[in-house]
Amino acid sequence: MARWIETDGLNALIGLLQWSQLALLHVLDILGLVGTQHGQPAWPWSLRLSGENLLIDLGQARRLAWTIVLLAALVFMLLLAIAWRRRRGWVLAAAVVLMTVIPWPEKGVVLVPAYPTSFSRSETLFSAASIAQGRKRYAEQCVSCHGAHGDGQGPLAPEQRIWPPNLNGPLLWRRGDGDLLWHILHGVRDRHGAATMPAFGAVLDTRDAWALIDFMKAQGAGQTLRSAGFWANPVMLPDMVVRCDGRAPRPLSAWRGQRVRIVAASDTAAPLEDPRLVTVVVRHAGRPLGTPGSQSGCTTDDSQAWEALRLVTGSDSLAGTQLLADRDGWLRAAGAPGKSAWSDDDLLCRSEVRPEASTAAPEIDGLAALIRRMDAEPVRYVKGGFVH
Ligand code: HEC
Structure with a gap:
């Protein structure tokens, strides 16, 4: 339970803070009450609620969670008081008592300076x-x-x-x-x-x-x-335009919802298709494909894609490297050139807390184990600093 509060509970709380402020900005924008900055609705205040500090101060996070719950109860009671005339006095008295027990979190922890663009979203989408x-x-x-x-x-x-x-x-x-x-x-x-x-x-x-x-x-x-040796902070698979089985080119992000395997083309044989993954062979511009068989399936020879993959893997020579992205588009595993078998230990973008070491015999299909772990440990809400 304590672990749940520290991970999913906190994650949900930070997500709620972010979501509710975005929703408020959206409503103000629809009503024409805010201007724009750099092409998007501008946050009109110099402060905002923030999740960053809650990560460090769990006590404050708990107080904030209780504050939200009790404020919701307060709103409910006020509505009740309006509707339930005969007991209005009692309900209002109970509401006053409730107000005195709200454990407001410290202002300096949950309110941080904001800018007009604080809630702006990327226009370029990591392509x-x-x-x-x-x-x-x-x-x-x-x-x-x-x-x-x-x-x-x-x-x-x-x-x-x-x-x-x-x-x-x-x-x-x-x-x-x-x-x-x-x-x-x-x-x-x-x-x-x-x-x-x-x-x-x-x-x-x-x-x-x-x-x-x-x-x-x-x-x-x-x-x-x-x-x-691992991605301490989650990174998306860079978006790139790919061509599948001779059809019209499409952005790779169109396959969001499916797992993607990227294979940087090399002179060795391209890997076989696998029904659990969308396999994309990325070629260095002008470099011929290793095997004729790899002409089918999805490919790209966009040199910017090659460079972007080199950058996210920090590798000088990309040829032969394989990368796995989960259904949400996060890069989760990388295999060095020549890698022939995966295991669930290959998860490079993962939570700090490792599950208990398994005593079972190693799986024959390491990729299945890796996929299972990838699906079981999704990347959580990222902004605000809470990663994995
Ligand atoms: C003249 C030196 C200088 C140049 C040029 C410069 N930076 Fe900085 N940058 C700094 C310093 C110093 C800080 C730390 C500022 C602070 O924390 O008060 C900083 C901080 C940052 C931060 C962290 C901001 C934050 O939120 O804490 C980012 C991101 C950044 N720079 C990006 C860039 C980018 C992108 C460019 C090029 C367009 C750039 N910087 C050019 C000196 C420079």
Whole structure:
């Protein structure tokens, strides 16, 4: 039970906070009560409710959950008082008592500064093309401080008032995408209002900024896979245009809801089709396919897709690598070139808490075990920092 509160319960609470604020913004937008910023409805307040701090302070999360439950009860009682005239006095008295026991959480924990774009959603949707665009902009505008690998070791880093952060840690996942967008276009300030990072709104448009966020996440994923050996923060399978069995090209995201296996083409034989997965062979532009058999099924020779996959895996040579994405589009497992068998231990994007080591004999079909685990441990609500 305690574990449920720490994972699914907390996850649901953070999701509820986010969802209810988005719904409110949507309603205000329909009523024409809010303006727009960077093409989307603008959050009109300088504060918002946040899930980030609840992850660190479980006590406050519990208080917030109780507050929500008791406020809902209060609303119910007020409605009851309106409807039930004869007992109105009693119901109102009970409501007053209820109000005194609401355990309000600390303001500083649940309310954080907000920007007009705090609830904006990415326009570029982590496509290989936008990752490529972000890569270009990063090299032009950001590399001098944030470094070639996003680790904050650029040549201008020592001259900054504060050292640029490592973009490969959890930072990009803790912040809302809309907050990142605001920071890139309008700069970052410290508590006293002094600029710590310059604003780029004069040289980048909104799409560039979304593309930069895609690129930084892809690079961050690859760098953590390189250093830690697993994806500490979940990363989507970059979207790419694929062609299946000679039909018209379609974005890979059209297969959301199905598991996808990506195979980076190499000189060795392409893997056989598997009914449990949609298999897509990604070719390096201009490179012939290994075997004639792999002409059937789904393929792409988009060089941006190849580069995006190289980035998320942090690998210098992609040829022969296989990747598995779950039904929600999250990348979950990667197999090095030459890998012939999977096991459920190959899950690279997973919860910290490992299930009890199984004492059963190893499964003959390792892919089945991996798929079972992938389905049983979905990636949870991500924004707000609660991952896996
Ligand atoms: C002149 C140096 C410099 C340049 C150029 C620069 N940054 Fe930064 N960046 C910083 C510093 C310093 C911080 C830390 C600011 C802080 O926490 O107050 C930062 C913070 C960030 C953050 C974290 C913001 C947050 O929410 O905490 C992101 C994301 C970021 N930069 C992205 C970019 C991108 C994208 C570019 C290129 C368009 C860029 N930066 C260019 C210096 C720079």
